[in-house]
Amino acid sequence: MSGTELKGDLTDAAILSAISSGSENGMAALYDRYSAVVYSVALRVLGDTGAAEDVLQEVFLQLWRNPKLFDPSRGGLGPWLAVVARHRAIDGLRKRRPETDIADLVVSVEFDMAGDAERARAIEKVKDTLSSMSSVQRQALELAYFEGLSHSEIAARTGEPLGTIKTRIRSGLLALRKACTT
Amino acid sequence: MSVHEQFAADLALHALGALEGEERLALEEHLEDCASCRRELEQLRGDTALLALSAAGPAPPSRARQRLLMAVSREPRQAPVAKRRWWTLAPWVAAAALALALVVVWVQKSDLERRMASFERESARQLTELQRAREVVSTLTATDAMRVTLVVAKARPQPQGKAIYVRNRSSLIFLASNFQQLPSKKAYELWLIPASGAPIPAGVFKPDLRGSATVINPPLPAGVEAKAFAITVEPESGSSQPTTPVLMIGTGE
Numbered sequence: 001m002s003g004t005e006l007k008g009d010l011t012d013a014a015i016l017s018a019i020s021s022g023s024e025n026g027m028a029a030l031y032d033r034y035s036a037v038v039y040s041v042a043l044r045v046l047g048d049t050g051a052a053e054d055v056l057q058e059v060f061l062q063l064w065r066n067p068k069l070f071d072p073s074r075g076g077l078g079p080w081l082a083v084v085a086r087h088r089a090i091d092g093l094r095k096r097r098p099e100t101d102i103a104d105l106v107v108s109v110e111f112d113m114a115g116d117a118e119r120a121r122a123i124e125k126v127k128d129t130l131s132s133m134s135s136v137q138r139q140a141l142e143l144a145y146f147e148g149l150s151h152s153e154i155a156a157r158t159g160e161p162l163g164t165i166k167t168r169i170r171s172g173l174l175a176l177r178k179a180c181t182t
Numbered sequence: 183m184s185v186h187e188q189f190a191a192d193l194a195l196h197a198l199g200a201l202e203g204e205e206r207l208a209l210e211e212h213l214e215d216c217a218s219c220r221r222e223l224e225q226l227r228g229d230t231a232l233l234a235l236s237a238a239g240p241a242p243p244s245r246a247r248q249r250l251l252m253a254v255s256r257e258p259r260q261a262p263v264a265k266r267r268w269w270t271l272a273p274w275v276a277a278a279a280l281a282l283a284l285v286v287v288w289v290q291k292s293d294l295e296r297r298m299a300s301f302e303r304e305s306a307r308q309l310t311e312l313q314r315a316r317e318v319v320s321t322l323t324a325t326d327a328m329r330v331t332l333v334v335a336k337a338r339p340q341p342q343g344k345a346i347y348v349r350n351r352s353s354l355i356f357l358a359s360n361f362q363q364l365p366s367k368k369a370y371e372l373w374l375i376p377a378s379g380a381p382i383p384a385g386v387f388k389p390d391l392r393g394s395a396t397v398i399n400p401p402l403p404a405g406v407e408a409k410a411f412a413i414t415v416e417p418e419s420g421s422s423q424p425t426t427p428v429l430m431i432g433t434g435e
Contacts, residue, residue: 022258024251024254024255027250027251027254028247028251031247031250031251032247035241035242035246035247036238036240036241036242037234037235037238039240039241039242039246040234040237040238040239040240040241041234041237043237043240044237049243052242053242053243053246053249056242056246056250057246057249057250057253060250061250061253061254061257064254064257065257075224075228076228078231079227079228079231079232079234080231082231082234082235083227083230083231083234085234086230086234087199090199106223106224106227107224107227107228107231108221108224108225108227108228113231119235122232122235123235123236123238126232126233126235126236127235127236130236141233142233144195144198144199144200145198145230145233145234146233146237148199148200149200150200150201150202151195151200151201151202152202152203154200163191166191166192166194166195167191169191169194169195169198169200170190170191170193170194170195173194173197173226173229173230173233174194174229176229176232176233177225177228177229177232180232
């Protein structure tokens with residue numbers, strides 16, 4: 001791969017292929033596209049800019065060292081990076097060794113996060129959907145996702161039955177899916 | 183709904199890593215066998231990625247890009263080997279492959295010879311056992327065999343049945359002697375009386391002119407514990423349940 005700058009309109013597959021053949025510019029293009037998503041989720045979980053930056057470095061470097069960790073036939077690159085970043089941040093929050101092998105994290109999404117415009121639209125839809133939920137449902141989702149609490153911890157925190165927590169989390173995720181695929 | 187109802191809510195929690203304990207173990211076990219739940223889990227993980235978008239806003243500090251690219255340049259990766267002119271190595275690769283193949287063939291040949299010898303020994307042993315078993319069975323079932331029931335001197339020989347049952351093999355041999363002849367279209371039926379439940383048919387037989395008969399390995403359900411064996415008179419096609427009073431019965435010795 002030559003040293004020319006990779007343009008912003010490349011597909012994720014083209015960027016990944018550049019990274020696989022050892023292109024540092026491929027990594028730069030990947031960073032420019034997804035660093036904000038990866039960093040913001042890590043920051044929201046960890047609440048510390050330095051720790052969030054470390055997660056950002058780790059997630060991108062892992063893909064550089066082994067691009068085969070991500071299997072493009074099984075989902076989108078952007079959502080996969082977001083899921084991996086969140087896992088690593090939760091591991092950091094709980095001061096534990098990584099629990100999940102990231103090669104096993106298969107993420108299936110029907111919407112596209114590669115384009116700036118699509119990403120901005122998806123962000124808007126997600127924020128709208130969350131704000132239209134009841135505060136207790138939003139809280140259950142956020143405690144699980146950003147604080148890494150288990151369902152029994154959420155039930156203890158909110159004083160609600162386990163079954164209610166389970167139902168709220170499932171219907172909340174399905175509402176997000178529906179909002180972003182229509 | 184494509185997902186199994188009882189796991190639907192647990193799948194969403196598992197996608198978030200929020201399921202724990204026995205519920206998590208049960209779900210993971212189910213996921214190993216259920217492709218539709220695996221697909222749903224992958225979709226739910228995609229949905230959790232949407233939650234990540236709700237945190238969007240803050241951009242990483244500009245130094246982070248520099249830091250990553252410096253780290254990347256410190257860890258250059260070699261271009262894939264496939265891009266080298268591989269054909270220049272072809273003769274060496276071919277020679278090495280041939281040498282390796284010869285070694286493999288030699289090792290496999292020795293191994294095969296050893297296994298053949300072992301099979302031959304095993305086969306000879308089984309043949310001897312089979313021969314012995316055939317001799318036993320042919321003596322038991324031979325039509326020209328002399329069957330003698332010893333009774334107390336001067337007493338009249340009584341009808342007698344002998345059942346030999348091996349429960350864990352569901353194997354049954356029954357020997358009858360001194361049985362009375364039956365009208366045509368009637369036969370004796372042997373019953374296995376289980377420790378609980380209804381009698382199980384264990385073979386229909388008609389005695390020969392000397393009153394003898396054998397039943398060898400009738401079809402039986404696996405591993406049934408027998409409390410007793412009994413005999414009734416039934417139509418010669420056999421009955422699924424006794425239809426006449428029990429003529430003879432015996433419990434285990």
